[in-house]
Amino acid sequence: MFRMIEDVLPPEAVAELVAIAAAAQFVDGKVSNPHSRVKNNQQLHEPQPAERAAQIVARALLGNREFFDIAFPKAIAPPLLARYEPGMNYGLHPDAAMMQTPSGALRSDLSCTVFLADPASYDGGALRVQLGSGEMRFKGKPGSAVVYPSMTLHEVEPVTRGQRLVAITFIQSRIADPVERDLLYELNEVAALEGNNMAPENFSRLQAVQFNLMRRWTDHP
Ligand SMILES: O=C(O)CCC(=O)C(=O)O
Ligand SMILES: [Fe+2]
Numbered sequence: 001m002f003r004m005i006e007d008v009l010p011p012e013a014v015a016e017l018v019a020i021a022a023a024a025q026f027v028d029g030k031v032s033n034p035h036s037r038v039k040n041n042q043q044l045h046e047p048q049p050a051e052r053a054a055q056i057v058a059r060a061l062l063g064n065r066e067f068f069d070i071a072f073p074k075a076i077a078p079p080l081l082a083r084y085e086p087g088m089n090y091g092l093h094p095d096a097a098m099m100q101t102p103s104g105a106l107r108s109d110l111s112c113t114v115f116l117a118d119p120a121s122y123d124g125g126a127l128r129v130q131l132g133s134g135e136m137r138f139k140g141k142p143g144s145a146v147v148y149p150s151m152t153l154h155e156v157e158p159v160t161r162g163q164r165l166v167a168i169t170f171i172q173s174r175i176a177d178p179v180e181r182d183l184l185y186e187l188n189e190v191a192a193l194e195g196n197n198m199a200p201e202n203f204s205r206l207q208a209v210q211f212n213l214m215r216r217w218t219d220h221p
Pocket of ligand 1: 095155
């Protein structure tokens with residue numbers, strides 16, 4: 001499932017992240033993927049500002065109802081600020097299945113980019129997700145986020161002007177299977193939208209289906 005979520009971060013949070021990025025040192029993005037031959041960006045590596053940035057973005061995502069409903073998050077990797085200057089890109093790649101985080105290993109089911117720069121302020125730099133012989137391209141406004149399956153091949157197109165600043169993170173979902181996750185999201189949405197129009201006894205039966213699918217499909221702790 002591919003979802004753009006608007007206004008994950010309020011303008012003040014975007015401004016704080018932009019200020020953190022402006023004041024901090026960025027390093028070659030290869031620090032976290034030393035063997036990558038396609039990663040050509042920069043990332044924030046100074047512990048204190050990186051921690052503050054991660055906290056702002058993680059809190060906003062986990063507090064966002066739409067994100068919660070779509071992702072069924074069990075754990076998220078500390079969001080990382082990444083920067084692309086003219087000439088930088090991140091060539092076509094899949095995201096690793098397992099990642100180490102301070103709170104343990106995480107299986108990456110969903111990937112997320114939170115956009116922090118005004119799309120008019122840079123050229124290029126779209127996130128392009130390959131879908132067979134088709135594609136989806138995302139270049140969101142500041143504070144918006146795109147959530148997409150980590151199993152896709154995707155790339156960040158070369159930036160040719162300005163600076164692309166984003167926060168990126170990876171999410172382990174309580175529902176590992178993408179088809180099951182999307183089915184339950186749809187069912188929950190329809191139940192939330194139409195439940196009040198149903199006879200109460202039918203709504204209870206529908207809820208039993210929602211809850212029992214959740215029991216069957218979620219990872220056991
Ligand atoms: O910068 C982005 O939007 C995505 C970067 C990416 O694909 C990654 O870090 O794995
Ligand atoms: Fe990626």
